[in-house]
Amino acid sequence: MLDRLLRPFERVLDPFEDRIGEEARERERLTGHLAPLPTTANSFIWYFARQAKWPLLGVLVIGGLAAMVDAAMFTGVGWIVDALEHSTPETLFAEHGALLFGLAALTLVGRAVVLVASSILEEQVIAPSFYNRIRWQSYRRLMDQPYTFFQNDFAGRLATKVQQIGQATGDFIITTLQTFWSFVAFVLLTVTILGAIDWRMAVVLAFWTLGYAWIVYALLPQIRQYGRERANANSVWTGRVVDSFTNILSVKLFDATRAEDAFVKEGFSSYVEAVWRVSRALTGVRGATAILNGILITGVGVVAVLGWQAGTTSSGAVATALGLVLRLNQMSGWMMFNINGLVRNYGTIQDAVATISVRPALIDRLDATDLVAPRGEVRFEDVTFHYGKGAGVIENLSLHIRPGEKIGLVGRSGAGKTTLVNLLLRLYDVEGGRITIDGQDIAAVTQTSLRSAIGVVTQDTSLLHRSIRDNIRYGREDADEAAIESAARRADALAFIAGLKDPKDRTGFEAHVGERGVKLSGGQRQRIAIARVLLKDAPILVLDEATSALDSEVEAAIQENLQEMMQGKTVIAIAHRLSTIASLDRLIVLDAGRIVEQGTHAELIARGGLYADLWHRQSGGFIGAGDKKNRVAAAE
Template sequence: MNSLLLRIRPFLQTLRYALSFVWQSSPSLAVGSIVVRVIQGLLPLAVLYLTKLLIDAVTESLKAPAQDASLAPIATILVGLAVAAVISAMLTVVSSLISRIHAQVVTDHMHALLQAKSVEVDLEYYENARYQDTLHRAQQEAPYRPTSILNSLLQCFQDGISLLAMAGILWWLHWAVIPVLALTAIPYFFVRLQQSNRLFAWERERTPLERKAWYVNMLLTQATAAKEVRLFDLGPRLRDWFREARTVLRRERIALERRWAFAGLAAQIVGVAGVFGVYSFVAVRTFHGLLTVGDLVMFFQAIQRASGFLEGLGWSVSNLYESNLFLTTLNEFLSIRSKLPEAAQPRSFPAMLGQGIAFEQVSFQYPHEERVAVRDFTFTIKPGEHVAFVGANGAGKTTLVKLLCRLYDPTSGRITIDGTDIREYATADVRGAVSGIFQDFVKFQVSAKDNISLGVKAPEVGLQAVVQAARQAGVHEAIERLPKGYESLLGKLFDGGHELSIGEWQKVALARAVLRNSQILILDEPTSAMDAKAEAELFERFHELAQGRTAILISHRLSTVKMADRIFVVDRGQIVEQGTHDDLMSRQGLYASLFLTQAQHYQ
């Protein structure tokens, strides 16, 4: 009993959870669906009764003398059946229309929830394979499962009302008919429940393989890897990988379907035996004169419909159970909480930096990794100071930017802005004070104007401000050469788009950062795709636009950081040197060695 309650309680909670989504998306459509289903549930009772009256009326008219026969009662009943048929057809159309409209509304509502949660969760989750599995399952199931639950529940309601009506008719025949039909329907119901459990377990287990197939398909069909696929002739190998994954998934799913088909057939045979047993009972009573021909037809139809409603009720309940299982995945996803706690009473972020930024014994280790990314970072950056962090790839330079933007919290130590731990500020305020571009910046496939204006929260950004930012980043002339100027679509994802060079894309990203006008400007390998002349021009502009703001430059190209006020040399997660370019060269340490190594390629 306790185990049954343990199963029923989560089922009811998830059911209520799903219905709340449906109701929130559109209360009026939900009410409309309920009203229509109630009427549809009661209509079969009226049709059956009218059918009985029609057959009895025809039978009586055949017995009566020709001169006394009248078509009026038959015509009246036929009109009633016709009206019922028209109402049934209208309700079917209305029900289908409401269901389709509601499905679209609920799907959009669920996408909005998934997107809101996806934006809310920490960056850490995006670097976690288990999170990606959970997200994939939620994206696959969540958009349609709440609507499926509503439709299954409404179908249960409709079938339940119709079944009660049929039960009333069959009680009139004999009370034992009802439990006989119910008992013969139980095996099919349990087969469906078992099927739902196995399907859920299988899909959960196979999510990583399904994601692998999806990923390989993306490599084959999207522009991301198009050049490498053709250059290295990767098509056959990738198609083999996809085929292998899909073969495993298909073989296992077909085996499950085959097993369910045989189990379902056995269960339906039991149901058919019960129905024909009751048919025989009705036929014998009619043969002995205890029932009229109209009674015979009415009871036959009532038995047939009751059996169908029982099967439909079992199907709907099992669908509810299945959707309940799959919605636990959505619940898992929506229950994800940030690991970056917000201060109970966040402090006001300074309008202008007074003391600057300080890292105090900051260490950080990425989750699920053994390597320490940064160790005991201790340094200060004064307001308006331009500093650079240099070192080999993987030294920990980009990690410190993630920590400053509070995409992660330090494993130990603290980061302060104007003497206050950044965890005491609202996260949105911290991130709002920082602007910049990462090495893996996004190429938004929208207009040039929108590409740049995405840097600010304002819904409408004037073209003049966008143009000014583009001029500062050195991309204005490139945009002006496009057919529609700043209204031109960038990228080739959509029809009519125009592709830019890598360097031009990087300048667009820089313009986006400039437009934000934040107090702290970060450039993470900002010139890796530019030639030497363009690089020199950009840094001249950079120093101009960064005047009065704190600037952090991350680079492995040392020629780009000579003009920084201070340079920090990072090696294996630690700051090993700091000073101006001249200071560091005079020490003849790691910086001088790296600089001279790079410089010899230009001699």
């Protein structure tokens, strides 16, 4: 019954809606990227407040009504005291029945309606949907960031920012509209009522109001600063904890638990210090508020008693005045706590906005078109890239990969092989020159269409903590069961998939693989990754140490399938194990970001250069010393 009554209110706001202006919507349509969120705390708060203006207006109205009900009830107490003083038990209801029944109705009905409406607005309409809408939109903006953004931060810290900013922004708005406005309205009504009883009470309350405003102005900004520092320290130590948990295997293998304790403790200590600074400032505020409230209660009490002695103030008016200031004392302490919360939340918003509202450094152009790649021809034209360091990595590199050609990138570690692939995928923008696919500059096409045209199997394969089926389907979301099983079979993965069982007793394709795929062996993860790319069936294929995690027997088992997968595709393969790419159409030898040799395996061996030396180290490295010519002959 209660669920049926309340459920419609929960649908007033859609937590997954992302309202943006027409200009921003058009930009999203053209570029595939969402408009960044506002970059200052004030504009960020206002941006989201406008998305729920009617529910928030309701909170404002109900906050005012709540203050009126409170003031009316305390005033009613005074009226009842006067009624009792001037009536007998026999005449009370005859003379004051309407007053008594009116106050009873206000207490039983009016107050209940206001409080229930307030609860529904806050608990059903706003808290579940509005708070999570802020988190959802913040998450989507972070997901729009380029690969480098995530390389430079803790995943746990970013997740904490998303969680914090939803809570902080929602609490800030609700506290301002509901609590703060209700308090201000109550103060105004109290000034009016006390002024009507005795103008001197209004003067005392006016001085109290000035003192309260001084506390807010002079003492709370420090709490805001400390609150921002605390929020940042909290996200840092949380990020360190997540980093330790994510890399728990390395921690255990190197017996580094105590070292990790020290690393996390350092971040946690900073957080505790920040909490202490906030707490000290809060104690100062609470102490000042307690002294100020004592002056208010004493001042109004003295004026009320003197008025009663002089016959200008009735007993009921004294009861009303004292009741109002005692309620005001309670509300002011509660309000100061909420203002402290406002300040802390504002600091949290400021801190989180600095991360969440960063404009992506790599976005599609406004006139970006979808890549059309029927042939798969790739050209690197005088490409330069230094990771922003000004020198090194890739220098004026030009390379033409013909449609359907299968090339291998060879070179020592750090030669620039993986960087070339990352530039092709546009995980970074080139700093000079350009890259084209079928004559189209990849900087002028959408990132979505570019990456849909390239299938990638990397050396460091991380799977999603989902089912085997979901991980393979990542290659093509609309794939049916038959296509998924076919891809797994071609990757020689069906046998081990059939035997999988996770801790929740899910088996086979339904079994979950754990965070980053930790429940699978390296070879199993690699075969799932290969199945995913087989399912994607992109015209350009990148194999970055694709079989490095496989033992020789398993590698041999899927080589035939890899050969089948490469048919009719442009292939770029990177391998330190040169035997896996020796049969490709052409090998490109890189050194210090430049092409120093290229040709077939046989041509490069005959040349006796860097490739021949690398080949010798792998296949003939244990042959006795001799001249270079003899070593090359031995390798061949």
